[in-house]
Amino acid sequence: MVDAITMAQQQLGKTLARARVEEDRELANRVREVGGQLAHLLNGLFRMAKTHALNNTAFDVPVREFGTALHQLIDLLGPVSLLCVEDQVYVNDLRIRFDKLIEKSISLGDELIRHGIGGLSFNGPLADAEIRAIVRLFAAPPAPGNAREAVQAGLVANGMSSLQVHGPFRFRVTGEELEQATAAFREVYVSSAGTVASVFANVGADRLPSPLPARRLIHQLIDASRTGDIVESARSAEGALPPFAQHTLMVTNLSFLIGRAADFSDASLADLGVSAMFHDVGFCMHEDGYSVPFERHTRAGLRVLLRQRGFHRAKLRRLLSVLQHHAAFDDPRGVPSLHARIIHIADDYDILTRYRAGRGSILSTPDCLARLAAQAGKAYDPLLLQLFCNEMGRFPPGAILSLADGHTVLSISTVRSPETFDKPLCKVIRRPDGTIPSGEELLDLAEGGRVVKVHQPRE
Numbered sequence: 001m002v003d004a005i006t007m008a009q010q011q012l013g014k015t016l017a018r019a020r021v022e023e024d025r026e027l028a029n030r031v032r033e034v035g036g037q038l039a040h041l042l043n044g045l046f047r048m049a050k051t052h053a054l055n056n057t058a059f060d061v062p063v064r065e066f067g068t069a070l071h072q073l074i075d076l077l078g079p080v081s082l083l084c085v086e087d088q089v090y091v092n093d094l095r096i097r098f099d100k101l102i103e104k105s106i107s108l109g110d111e112l113i114r115h116g117i118g119g120l121s122f123n124g125p126l127a128d129a130e131i132r133a134i135v136r137l138f139a140a141p142p143a144p145g146n147a148r149e150a151v152q153a154g155l156v157a158n159g160m161s162s163l164q165v166h167g168p169f170r171f172r173v174t175g176e177e178l179e180q181a182t183a184a185f186r187e188v189y190v191s192s193a194g195t196v197a198s199v200f201a202n203v204g205a206d207r208l209p210s211p212l213p214a215r216r217l218i219h220q221l222i223d224a225s226r227t228g229d230i231v232e233s234a235r236s237a238e239g240a241l242p243p244f245a246q247h248t249l250m251v252t253n254l255s256f257l258i259g260r261a262a263d264f265s266d267a268s269l270a271d272l273g274v275s276a277m278f279h280d281v282g283f284c285m286h287e288d289g290y291s292v293p294f295e296r297h298t299r300a301g302l303r304v305l306l307r308q309r310g311f312h313r314a315k316l317r318r319l320l321s322v323l324q325h326h327a328a329f330d331d332p333r334g335v336p337s338l339h340a341r342i343i344h345i346a347d348d349y350d351i352l353t354r355y356r357a358g359r360g361s362i363l364s365t366p367d368c369l370a371r372l373a374a375q376a377g378k379a380y381d382p383l384l385l386q387l388f389c390n391e392m393g394r395f396p397p398g399a400i401l402s403l404a405d406g407h408t409v410l411s412i413s414t415v416r417s418p419e420t421f422d423k424p425l426c427k428v429i430r431r432p433d434g435t436i437p438s439g440e441e442l443l444d445l446a447e448g449g450r451v452v453k454v455h456q457p458r459e
Contacts, residue, residue: 027076028094034072035091039082041066043108045131049139054132063131071125083119083166084109090119111138113168116148123162133158166216218273221252222266231257232397232412247350252276254346254388255339257414261387271314275321275339279347328379341381345388348372348379353398361457365396365411391415394422395451402453406432409443420446 041062052058073080073091083090089108090096112118115138126134134155143150152165234253238246255276259269317339324340325347327333336344352368353361363371369389376382391414395401399411409426416425423445428437443449 031073031076031091031094032096034069034076035082035089035094036096038066038069038073038080038091039089039096039108041069042082043111045135046108046111046138049135054136054139059132059135060128063128063135066131067126067128070122074122074125079121079123081119081121081166084112085118114138114147115142115151115165116146116167117151117165118168119166121164121166123164126160126163130158130160133160134163214274214277215270218252218270218277221273222256222269229397229413231392231414235397236412247354248277248280250350250354251279251343251346254349255342257391258342258345258384258388261391262384271317272339272342274314275318276343276346278318279321279325279343281322329381330378335381341384345372345380345385349388355457361398364400364454364456365392365398366394366454367456369396390421393420393424395424395454397424399424400429400455401426401451402455403443403445404450404452407443407449408455409449412442416446422451423449 045059045062045066048059048062070080077092081090081092087109088095109118112120137151137154137158148165148167155161155163155165230253234250238250241249252273255272256269259272264272317337320337321339321343324336325343327336327340327344329335329341329344335341349368349372352363352371353365355361362368369392372380372385373389376385393413393415395411397411397414401409401411403409407428408430410429411424412427413425415421426443426445426449428441428443430436445451
């Protein structure tokens with residue numbers, strides 16, 4: 001009997017998996033069809049506005065059809081993002097393919113870029129008058145100064161605060177200089193605070209959550225972090241970020257570190273990054289006028305993300321990550337999902353080592369690794385934790401160390417090679433004679449220097 005039940009369960013699982021794949025494929029085809037209509041109609045409205053007054057009855061049919069197509073997409077997907085990347089058009093994550101005759105006439109990207117805009121995100125259906133207002137805003141000459149902000153302000157003034165405009169996008173050029181990618185990381189990291197704030201403000205305002213802005217940011221971070229020490233780069237950039245963004249982005253960054261050590265592809269890293277970005281989304285919700293408490297934030301986050309339309313693997317990973325990222329590896333209910341196990345390590349590490357004004361951090365970075373290691377196989381996945389420790393080293397970034405020669409230094413590097421596991425690159429805080437360097441002065445422990453003490457955060 002037990003064997004028969006087991007076989008039935010396995011067969012049911014396979015059947016559901018096939019059904020999910022078919023549902024994903026059917027949904028993608030439908031999105032491409034209706035998304036193509038949406039882009040084509042908006043392109044046509046912009047072109048008509050160059051030769052017709054907006055009160056002309058010629059607008060009536062295309063405006064109505066645009067509203068219908070948008071309503072259908074929102075029913076399918078929830079928030080809808082229409083993006084132009086160079087000469088290509090995307091609806092959410094799907095590229096829209098037009099037939100050759102139509103494609104030659106699509107100038108939608110040019111009309112948007114005049115205003116410094118690369119795409120639009122629709123969080124709800126639009127009335128005919130609102131669609132006409134959008135056409136009027138884009139038909140007008142670009143505003144001097146920041147044209148994109150002027151369009152966003154115009155949308156808000158017309159009662160469309162839920163409609164968001166996004167900056168231009170481009171494809172990363174193969175062979176771009178690695179130095180440029182490294183230099184871009186800080187810029188991307190600091191500018192990402194706005195994306196994080198926007199995503200969670202939308203959730204807090206009870207709008208349908210859209211993972212697309214987070215996914216775009218994640219791809220930018222992946223591209224910008226291909227070289228250099230991303231943990232130290234992120235840590236040094238945190239002063240320009242608000243507290244909530246600091247934690248969200250550092251957890252995302254540390255999750256990248258583990259994912260790369262586990263040899264994740266870029267596509268898998270992107271899924272992991274979006275899961276990490278949303279891991280604390282439940283804290284944006286309110287119960288009886290108060291923020292959701294810690295013990296209920298995972299369930300609150302799950303309820304938020306369940307409102308997203310569609311059923312696909314990336315969504316399931318996000319749902320499981322939000323629900324399980326505090327669950328123990330040896331949880332009697334079962335081992336948490338892979339993304340949840342990675343985020344659990346990154347989340348706890350950041351919480352325990354994060355600097356708090358007037359108090360310092362709870363643990364030094366070396367002591368934090370030791371505490372996590374003591375729970376390997378219990379709270380944390382032992383293999384993932386070993387990968388994390390291998391990447392962070394004996395003295396992870398942020399460790400304040402005293403050296404045998406009298407220097408006091410700050411570790412600023414993760415592991416650069418197996419031989420430098422306990423020999424990070426450091427910045428001098430105080431010289432042996434007690435003087436403090438006026439500029440940046442570095443010491444590479446791989447070239448000499450012995451650690452005699454790890455300072456505690458409150459020392």
